[in-house]
Amino acid sequence: MIEQIVFYLLAAVIVLSALGVVLLRNVMHSALSLGLCLAGVAGIFASLGSDFVFAAQILVYVGGIAVLILFVVLLAGSASDLITRQINSQWLPSLVICAAFIWSYLRITAYFSGIAAKSAPAPTVRAIAGAMLGDYAVPFELISVVLLASMTGAALFARRKEE
Amino acid sequence: MTLSHYLALSGALFTIGLFGVLTRRNIIGILMSIELMLNAANINFVAFNRFLYPGQHLGHLTVIFIITLAAAEVVVGLALVMTIYKNLKSAYVEDYNILKG
Numbered sequence: 001m002i003e004q005i006v007f008y009l010l011a012a013v014i015v016l017s018a019l020g021v022v023l024l025r026n027v028m029h030s031a032l033s034l035g036l037c038l039a040g041v042a043g044i045f046a047s048l049g050s051d052f053v054f055a056a057q058i059l060v061y062v063g064g065i066a067v068l069i070l071f072v073v074l075l076a077g078s079a080s081d082l083i084t085r086q087i088n089s090q091w092l093p094s095l096v097i098c099a100a101f102i103w104s105y106l107r108i109t110a111y112f113s114g115i116a117a118k119s120a121p122a123p124t125v126r127a128i129a130g131a132m133l134g135d136y137a138v139p140f141e142l143i144s145v146v147l148l149a150s151m152t153g154a155a156l157f158a159r160r161k162e163e
Numbered sequence: 164m165t166l167s168h169y170l171a172l173s174g175a176l177f178t179i180g181l182f183g184v185l186t187r188r189n190i191i192g193i194l195m196s197i198e199l200m201l202n203a204a205n206i207n208f209v210a211f212n213r214f215l216y217p218g219q220h221l222g223h224l225t226v227i228f229i230i231t232l233a234a235a236e237v238v239v240g241l242a243l244v245m246t247i248y249k250n251l252k253s254a255y256v257e258d259y260n261i262l263k264g
Contacts, residue, residue, distance in 0.1 A: 003164055011172045018176055021195050022183035027254075034195045041202045044172070048213045053205075053226050060230050065198065065237050072241045073191055076248040087186045088257075094185035098178045105174045115166040119217050127220045128227070136224055143231050150235035157242035 006047055014040040025086050031073045035066035049121020052128050169210035177203035188255045190247075194240050201233050 017040065020033035042057040132140045176199055183196030205226045212222025244254070251258055 018179040048209050050209050076254050088188050091186050098182045102178045109170040113167045150239050154238045154242040157246050
């Protein structure tokens with residue numbers, strides 16, 4: 001019973017704040033709404049019993065990406081953004097594409113209907129740590145190379161040009 | 164709660180993000196909609212791991228990798244946005260036509 005209440009509350013928060021991200025006119029409000037939506041997704045991870053992913057979502061998404069997007073919204077905006085249209089003129093074909101997607105998605109996922117959880121969730125941190133330093137050590141090291149490359153690239157783009 | 168509930172929630176989130184990518188004029192809005200789509204995929208990974216393969220952790224590992232790649236993508240994307248904004252003084256994608264030559 002409490003599981004249903006938590007799930008539907010989190011789902012309402014996620015869907016409403018995602019609609020806010022897409023439809024709000026002020027980009028600042030969209031970015032704040034994105035933070036709320038990411039926190040709701042973190043709550044879904046917690047309700048699914050994956051504790052490490054929940055912590056990573058809070059740390060990286062809510063604490064890092066949402067704040068970074070807020071900074072860029074503050075830096076790259078102008079006052080006329082609040083009175084110009086934020087949606088382009090192709091919203092009707094986009095709605096058709098979205099309807100086609102959701103129809104095919106529901107057709108595919110109907111295959112998985114009625115599957116309930118067989119066991120209670122267990123802590124996952126120890127097993128994830130063992131897998132990261134054991135079987136999946138190579139992807140784990142590769143991802144750090146990707147992070148280094150993206151950090152270098154961002155510093156390269158953001159530096160001031162010297163005359 | 165069954166697997167279908169989580170799959171339906173993730174589909175709704177992905178569709179909203181897709182609509183945002185197709186219709187937002189602001190480049191930062193498009194980046195935020197891409198984040199929504201990545202999060203929908205993450206919900207699917209964790210839900211399939213929880214309901215179909217309890218006791219295994221490949222879904223969780225994949226989500227950790229996706230979160231890391233999303234952080235790298237958003238850092239490089241926002242650095243590009245700031246550079247383009249410094250040159251063109253506009254955050255709207257229909258003004259981004261300097262590659263036409």
